[in-house]
Amino acid sequence: MTVTKESIIGDVLDFDPTTAQFFLEIGMHCLGCPHSRGESIEAACAVHGTDAEALITRINDYLATK
16 A cells, blocks of 8 residues: 555555554544544644645555565
8 A cells, every 4th residue: 555645544544553653643643533534644634733745654664664
């Protein structure tokens, strides 16, 4: 899986639940929320005031090591 700004948080978590750590680190503690099932990473980062590109890079780098 390659994560993009359009990737849905729930899809990323379904693919690899251990990616939750990256969302939690930037303050996205609502991963069980129904919104996360249908919200893009870009939209969630905008709401939380975080850098979507930095998060995507970290997740993709992590997934590449698995």
